Amino acid sequence: MLNELPLTSSTAVARIVHYLRQRLVGKTIANAAAIDDNSVFGKVGTSGKEVEEALKGKKVISAGSQGKYFWITLDKPPHLVMHFGMTGWVHINGERTAYTNYYKKMKESDIAQWPPKFWKFHLTTDDDDDDAPVQVAFTDARRFGRVRLVHCPGDSIRRHSPLVENGPDPVVDKGVFTESYLRDKMKSRHVPVKAFLLDQAMISGIGNWVADETLYHARLHPEQYSDTFSDAEIKRLHEAVRYVCQLAVDKLGDSDQFPDHWLFKHRWGKGDKGAATKLPSGEKIAFITVGGRTSCYAPGVQKKTGAVVPGAKAEPVIEKSGSGKKSKAVKKEPKQEDDDDDDEEEEGEVEEKKPKRSRKQAAAAIKEEAEEPDDMSPPAKKRRGKAAAPVKEEVVEEGRRRSTRLRK
Structure with missing residues (x-):
């Protein structure tokens, strides 16, 4: 069954930014891997390979949020701006970043698995004398989350799309x-x-x-x-x-x-x-x-x-x-x-209730x-001429659909 995460809102984003500031900011990324997901990366103009290259060898300078978007700024652009969508989340190995009920539904073996199921990218920081490496992963089972690269100075990230189009x-x-x-x-x-x-x-x-x-x-x-x-x-x-x-x-x-x-x-x-x-x-x-x-x-x-x-x-x-x-x-x-x-x-x-449609119309x-x-x-x-509605996408594991997460 598909594991469900907390609802996406600015409160959930604030929770993740809290953990990123605690565990990731100030670290240098030694290794990164990303799959080539055309929904999570491609629909916002990037690719898994480009995300990998943007992360490797970079130092994480800061983490921030605006509404349902959050980001990490690196010592050199581009920077990562992310949106959880319906089921996206950020996991940190050894840290329970989600809420209590999420882990109650999981086996201990699934909790310990790294990288976690449905990962889109994950990274590992450098080892140093004081701390062990930190491992971070972005996961998304339903693939409505978005991870994009923004090419700008880190301190002006909110003056660029998509953040600039959003309200305070x-x-x-x-x-x-x-x-x-x-x-x-x-x-x-x-x-x-x-x-x-x-x-x-x-x-x-x-x-x-x-x-x-x-x-x-x-x-x-x-x-x-x-x-x-x-x-x-x-x-x-x-x-x-x-x-x-x-x-x-x-x-x-x-x-x-x-x-x-x-x-x-x-x-x-x-x-x-x-x-x-x-x-x-x-x-x-x-x-x-x-x-x-x-x-x-x-x-x-x-x-x-x-x-x-x-x-x-x-x-x-x-x-x-x-x-x-x-x-x-x-x-x-x-x-x-x-x-x-x-x-x-x-x-x-x-x-x-909506009127029945033919298979051709539905497709x-x-x-x-x-x-x-x-x-x-x-x-x-x-303006697009239709009401907002969730889109059913392929899910790796079979489970009951529940709109308990934000969309991008």
């Missing part, structure tokens, strides 16, 4: 992500506020659960248009975004350490017998779907104060009965650790979707 990070860019910035951007758009928050061109790093959490704390309805909120409501949203993102990053995305009153702690397992339907405060949990995206919210707190997007579909929480009769099927959201994703449909969401659609960048903002996707 609420944690990294506190001086840019201000209340006035948020107000100006929200007033200039006429989209549901949930869609606004997920647009990486507006704000970097907010995925599905983070958007829901911030809207809950701000007491805003997820489907209300972004340009219909008062200044006081926008102020609450700005404070909520800063609060949720900062605390999650401070905890390195470890959901075991999230506050119990957070929506995150009670939103999972929809449709399961015994699943939470209320928050500790007594507020009812509900779900709503627009455009194929599921939003979890508390309708008793998150009231509509302005125009709401038409066509919102409420999703009742249907518990499975114990009488032996089958209840109406509800695609459940898996219990997860951190994510991710994303303009990335990170969680196991209820998707809107053409899959081919077209496979070429779409995974981190396109909603406006860019709209």
